[in-house]
Amino acid sequence: MSLNTQSGKRGLNVSQAGQFGQISRVLAIPSNPRTPSQMGVRTILGRVAARWRSLQEAQRAAWMAAAKEAKSTTRLGQNGTLSGFQLFAKINCTLAQFGQDQVDAPPAQPQFPDLAPQNLVITNTGGAIALKLGCPTNPGENTVIRASAPISQGRETCNDFRIIGTCPVPVSGSADITSLYTARYGAPPVAKKIYLRINQFVGGWESLPTTFWAIVPTA
Numbered sequence: 001m002s003l004n005t006q007s008g009k010r011g012l013n014v015s016q017a018g019q020f021g022q023i024s025r026v027l028a029i030p031s032n033p034r035t036p037s038q039m040g041v042r043t044i045l046g047r048v049a050a051r052w053r054s055l056q057e058a059q060r061a062a063w064m065a066a067a068k069e070a071k072s073t074t075r076l077g078q079n080g081t082l083s084g085f086q087l088f089a090k091i092n093c094t095l096a097q098f099g100q101d102q103v104d105a106p107p108a109q110p111q112f113p114d115l116a117p118q119n120l121v122i123t124n125t126g127g128a129i130a131l132k133l134g135c136p137t138n139p140g141e142n143t144v145i146r147a148s149a150p151i152s153q154g155r156e157t158c159n160d161f162r163i164i165g166t167c168p169v170p171v172s173g174s175a176d177i178t179s180l181y182t183a184r185y186g187a188p189p190v191a192k193k194i195y196l197r198i199n200q201f202v203g204g205w206e207s208l209p210t211t212f213w214a215i216v217p218t219a
Contacts, residue, residue, distance in 0.1 A: 009174045041097075048092045051102060054086055059104055063088045066106035091204030097163070098144075098201065109204040116177065117144060117167060117198050120212035122165045122188075124219045129187050130178050131194065133212075135170035140203050143167040145177060146209070149185050150192035158195040167198070 012023050052060070065086030078110075082090065092102040116139035123130045146161035165180040181188070188194055194216065199209040 011156060012125065015041055034060070041212040044093050044096045044163060045089070048089050048096065048102070051092065052088050053149055055104060060084055065166055095204045097210050098115070103204065107205065110202040112200050112202065112207040115198065115200065115210055117212070120194070120196055120214045122194065122214040122216050124217045125188065126217050129216060131181050133167065133175040133177055134175050135167065135175045138169065139167040139175065141166060144201055145180065146197040147184065148183055148195040150188040150194060153191060155193060161197045190216050191217050192216050
């Protein structure tokens with residue numbers, strides 16, 4: 001990696017990774033639509049931060065020690081080390097987001113099973129769009145699906161994903177995620193590309209994601 005590689009804000013400019021390499025752009029203040037989803041995440045973060053402050057020092061020390069063994073990928077693609085609070089927030093925000101009880105002690109890192117979804121198939125039958133995941137095995141209740149909004153089929157990468165739910169039980173080797181997707185983004189237009197990022201969570205830990213994509217066909 002070049003020694004000149006940068007990431008983050010400097011003055012009125014922001015350096016970041018782009019589709020064709022590093023880019024620098026003018027700093028823009030993002031909009032704050034205060035959607036229910038956005039506000040829900042903020043509420044969870046606030047509660048998790050308050051819980052961290054209420055821990056005993058010995059408990060915080062345990063998270064700091066566990067964080068030294070937990071690696072995180074930075075925006076520049078390098079392996080980094082989390083702080084104790086970052087690991088605590090990462091674990092407990094995931095648990096809270098999926099309706100599970102938060103924890104005060106760091107859980108052991110699990111061995112994740114093989115990912116059940118194998119591919120994304122989009123069909124168009126008389127104008128009825130369907131999105132299905134090929135699942136030869138049962139995904140269980142902890143396979144998380146993140147999806148992109150419809151984008152140009154000329155795009156080769158996508159980094160903007162939102163959780164749409166957990167993978168439903170497959171029928172005849174296929175899990176129908178149409179309703180999950182349309183509830184978030186509406187029916188996708190013909191000729192647009194859809195990206196999915198799928199992983200598992202166990203005890204608040206998340207596995208590395210696998211990415212699938214498909215183009216909405218014409219009828």
